[in-house]
Amino acid sequence: MTSKKNGASGTLSIGGDISVNRLGYGVMQLPGPGVWGESQDPEGAVRVLKRAVELGINLIDTADSYGPFTADLLIKKALHPYPKDLVIATKVGLTRSGPKDWRPVGRPEYLRQQVELNLRHLGLERIDLLQLHRIDPKVPLSDQVGELALMQQEGKIRHIGLSEVQVEQIQEASRYASIVSVQNLYNLAHRDAEPVLAYCEAHHLAFIPWFPLATGELAKPGGILQEASERLHATPSQLALAWLLKRSPSILPIPGTSSVRHLEENMAAGDISLNDQDFEALTRLG
Numbered sequence: 001m002t003s004k005k006n007g008a009s010g011t012l013s014i015g016g017d018i019s020v021n022r023l024g025y026g027v028m029q030l031p032g033p034g035v036w037g038e039s040q041d042p043e044g045a046v047r048v049l050k051r052a053v054e055l056g057i058n059l060i061d062t063a064d065s066y067g068p069f070t071a072d073l074l075i076k077k078a079l080h081p082y083p084k085d086l087v088i089a090t091k092v093g094l095t096r097s098g099p100k101d102w103r104p105v106g107r108p109e110y111l112r113q114q115v116e117l118n119l120r121h122l123g124l125e126r127i128d129l130l131q132l133h134r135i136d137p138k139v140p141l142s143d144q145v146g147e148l149a150l151m152q153q154e155g156k157i158r159h160i161g162l163s164e165v166q167v168e169q170i171q172e173a174s175r176y177a178s179i180v181s182v183q184n185l186y187n188l189a190h191r192d193a194e195p196v197l198a199y200c201e202a203h204h205l206a207f208i209p210w211f212p213l214a215t216g217e218l219a220k221p222g223g224i225l226q227e228a229s230e231r232l233h234a235t236p237s238q239l240a241l242a243w244l245l246k247r248s249p250s251i252l253p254i255p256g257t258s259s260v261r262h263l264e265e266n267m268a269a270g271d272i273s274l275n276d277q278d279f280e281a282l283t284r285l286g
């Protein structure tokens, strides 16, 4: 393992016209328990968001359904007016009926309403990256992606991405709009999305792995990365993120945290270069 001289994990292009640093930040830990309701520590949440930008993060991943709207409003409170290079990636298409309850609704009029509400709550005129949070199996995909493409033409969306999809669904969605990114569950310990990652690499889509720390399982002391952590002098969360960064140049992890200390620790993973041997050893652990 070596430390990179410039202390950066490099950049990644989204849609060919946005360049972002390869370690982003996901805000799902900021609303109340079960990603429902108000933050239990709104001032702490604002501090984390401000620190994220100070540390050089310029992609923040949110969704209308986080709260709902709690996360969007916290982002606006902490960071608006936004730095010029800050990309806020948001999502629509999941409804909420209570803590931990998520149900897809992809009717075009609902997606349109939620894009409008994202714009309002975030204080934006255009969303840089709008991801369809889930494909609603009850609604034709052409209607779902088609409505987003229409809003793109209207200037309300810059780029369109997908979330939790299979390769065939990316291919189908690409008939109705230009798809620039995919956000799927993927981390050292959960690699079912390998075929989707390979597709993203081949077609120059950004691959944004959600649960990059396996909701904290990979970050905790005594977990599968403990021994490697001692050997390589890096924390378990840093190794989980460094593994993702080395796994593919198309990957942009968005680790979530409600703690400034964890945020700083996670961002320092960008300074770590795993050599091939260490990378393979971690791959076998997962």
Ligand SMILES: NC(=O)c1ccc[n+]([C@@H]2O[C@H](COP(=O)([O-])OP(=O)(O)OC[C@H]3O[C@@H](n4cnc5c(N)ncnc54)[C@H](OP(=O)(O)O)[C@@H]3O)[C@@H](O)[C@H]2O)c1
Pocket: 025, 026, 027, 028, 029, 061, 062, 133, 163, 164, 183, 184, 209, 210, 211, 212, 213, 214, 215, 216, 217, 219, 220, 237, 254, 255, 256, 257, 258, 259, 261, 262, 263, 265, 266
């Ligand atoms: N597209 C989708 O369907 C989807 C689904 C889920 C998530 N996401 C996105 O993915 C992002 C990341 O997911 P996530 O936040 O749920 O899971 P995660 O990033 O895998 O892990 C977050 C958990 O790890 C803990 N943690 C973070 N850094 C740590 C550190 N250095 N040491 C110890 N513990 C640490 C956090 O607790 P603390 O708060 O105490 O640090 C939290 O419990 C979300 O914010 C969201 O943007 C998308």
